[in-house]
Amino acid sequence: MELPVTRCVCMQLEFADLRRLASAMDMDFEALRAWSGCCTGCGTCEPYVRLMLETGATAFAVLSPEDAADVMSRGRAGTPPDEKGPPGQAAP
Numbered sequence: 001m002e003l004p005v006t007r008c009v010c011m012q013l014e015f016a017d018l019r020r021l022a023s024a025m026d027m028d029f030e031a032l033r034a035w036s037g038c039c040t041g042c043g044t045c046e047p048y049v050r051l052m053l054e055t056g057a058t059a060f061a062v063l064s065p066e067d068a069a070d071v072m073s074r075g076r077a078g079t080p081p082d083e084k085g086p087p088g089q090a091a092p
Contacts, residue, residue: 002061002062004059004060004061005045005048005059005060005061005062005063006058006059006060007045008038008039008041008045008049009041009042009044009045010040010041010042010045011036011037011038011040011041013036013037013038014058015048015049015052015058015059016058018032018036018038018049018052019052019053019056019058021035021036022053028053029049029050029053029075032049032053033049046072047063047067047068047071047072047075048060048063050071050072050074050075051071054071054074054075
């Protein structure tokens with residue numbers, strides 16, 4: 001069983017804390033990254049942070065390379081997820 005992805009490891013930032021911050025300060029991805037430093041180390045957490053902002057979830061299954069690429073392209077283009085829902089959302 002894989003553990004859920006719940007944080008930016010490089011900056012030791014929990015997605016739950018980032019979600020609260022983004023909500024309280026009405027931040028989009030770029031503002032959150034600039035303010036917190038998330039996604040500026042190795043970058044592995046970027047698709048998860050984008051999914052967090054998109055869905056409100058803070059725990060995710062490990063994304064496949066294809067799902068991560070989909071999230072990244074969607075986030076950069078500003079397009080919503082398709083009908084099947086976002087990938088990688090861990091069960092509550």
